[in-house]
Amino acid sequence: MNNIIKKFKDYFSNVRYFGLLTGAGISAESGIPTFRGAGGLWRSYKCQNISSPQAWEKDPGLVWEFYNYRRYCMLDKKPNVGHGVLASVEEKMTMENKTFSLVTQNIDDLHLDAGSKNVTRLHGSIWQIRCCACKKIYNNRDVPITSAYENTQFDKEATSHKFKKEDLPHCDCGGVLRPHVVWFGEALEQHNVTQAVHTAEKCDLFMVVGTSCLVHPAAQFINMAKSNGAKVAIVNLDPTPADGMADFLFHGKSGDILPQLFDC
Numbered sequence: 506m507n508n509i510i511k512k513f514k515d516y517f518s519n520v521r522y523f524g525l526l527t528g529a530g531i532s533a534e535s536g537i538p539t540f541r542g543a544g545g546l547w548r549s550y551k552c553q554n555i556s557s558p559q560a561w562e563k564d565p566g567l568v569w570e571f572y573n574y575r576r577y578c579m580l581d582k583k584p585n586v587g588h589g590v591l592a593s594v595e596e597k598m599t600m601e602n603k604t605f606s607l608v609t610q611n612i613d614d615l616h617l618d619a620g621s622k623n624v625t626r627l628h629g630s631i632w633q634i635r636c637c638a639c640k641k642i643y644n645n646r647d648v649p650i651t652s653a654y655e656n657t658q659f660d661k662e663a664t665s666h667k668f669k670k671e672d673l674p675h676c677d678c679g680g681v682l683r684p685h686v687v688w689f690g691e692a693l694e695q696h697n698v699t700q701a702v703h704t705a706e707k708c709d710l711f712m713v714v715g716t717s718c719l720v721h722p723a724a725q726f727i728n729m730a731k732s733n734g735a736k737v738a739i740v741n742l743d744p745t746p747a748d749g750m751a752d753f754l755f756h757g758k759s760g761d762i763l764p765q766l767f768d769c
């Protein structure tokens with residue numbers, strides 16, 4: 506491992522545009538379950554089935570129960586060493602007039618909490634809610650989201666309780682508020698895609714941290730960076746389908762590996 510770390514550091518010393526893609530794995534050491542690990546299930550639902558417009562259409566009260574539970578779990582979570590190292594690298598590169606651009610699939614906002622500035626939240630934020638009628642976006646950290654959700658924050662047995670429309674959060678305009686996240690089957694916001702494409706096309710190093718590289722279109726930015734001539738580094742606990750593209754491949758915890766790769 507030391508030889509590859511030295512190779513990485515030698516290359517990184519000449520990097521002028523550092524692009525990154527992070528996933529649930531970088532937040533695992535903060536105590537937030539990953540999607541395809543144990544965190545992939547809530548009660549009897551697969552996350553990607555309840556994080557969908559179809560589930561919202563069918564039972565918005567249940568979808569809010571899921572997000573209210575995740576907000577409850579995320580409320581006290583703090584950035585870990587991995588988030589902190591990336592925030593320090595960005596600060597150093599900015600002082601050296603170099604570019605740092607972090608694209609995250611995570612909705613926990615821990616990169617922002619760690620001090621990262623140039624962050625593209627590809628899938629939104631669990632701490633933002635949006636009006637289904639007028640599209641107004643609110644920053645909101647209320648847990649429970651409304652009093653009707655008091656004491657429903659558990660993930661084991663299902664509740665037979667059916668939430669009514671009046672139990673849901675409402676906008677000043679009277680519209681129902683939903684989580685401002687990208688559900689499976691929904692398009693990503695164009696401005697975020699534009700920023701992610703720019704990062705993949707312009708960077709000379711693209712680092713992928715803590716993602717199974719299974720969710721699209723996020724995973725495609727790795728191929729895009731590679732085909733645009735960037736070197737690819739992967740830091741992940743388990744092997745990923747993108748490992749074959751890696752010029753620098755590190756299997757292990759991001760909280761252990763990132764501090765070894767950057768002197769900051």
Ligand code: BV8
Nearest residue numbers: 528529530539540541690715716717720721742743758759
């Ligand atoms: C869209 C917000 C089109 C919600 C999320 C092409 C091919 C195949 C499928 C598709 C495709 N195109 C579209 C699809 C369908 C779908 C998709 O990708 N499905 C997958 C499951 C096959 N994509 C979509 O639906 C996207 N939309 O394409 O729209 C469209 C266009 C026009 C008009 C209409 C529609 C939208 C995708 C966004 C979904 N929303 N999140 C919420 O969170 O509630 S995605 C969700 O998964 C999270 O954001 C999560 O971050 C993300 C990806 O998962 P990972 O982050 O990778 O997490 P995972 O658990 O999988 O992996 C963690 C990794 O960390 C593991 O590998 C583990 O080894 C590692 N790890 C663990 N601990 C550590 C660690 N590594 C380092 N250190 C550690 N300590």
Ligand code: ZN
Nearest residue numbers: 636639676678
């Ligand atoms: Zn509204």
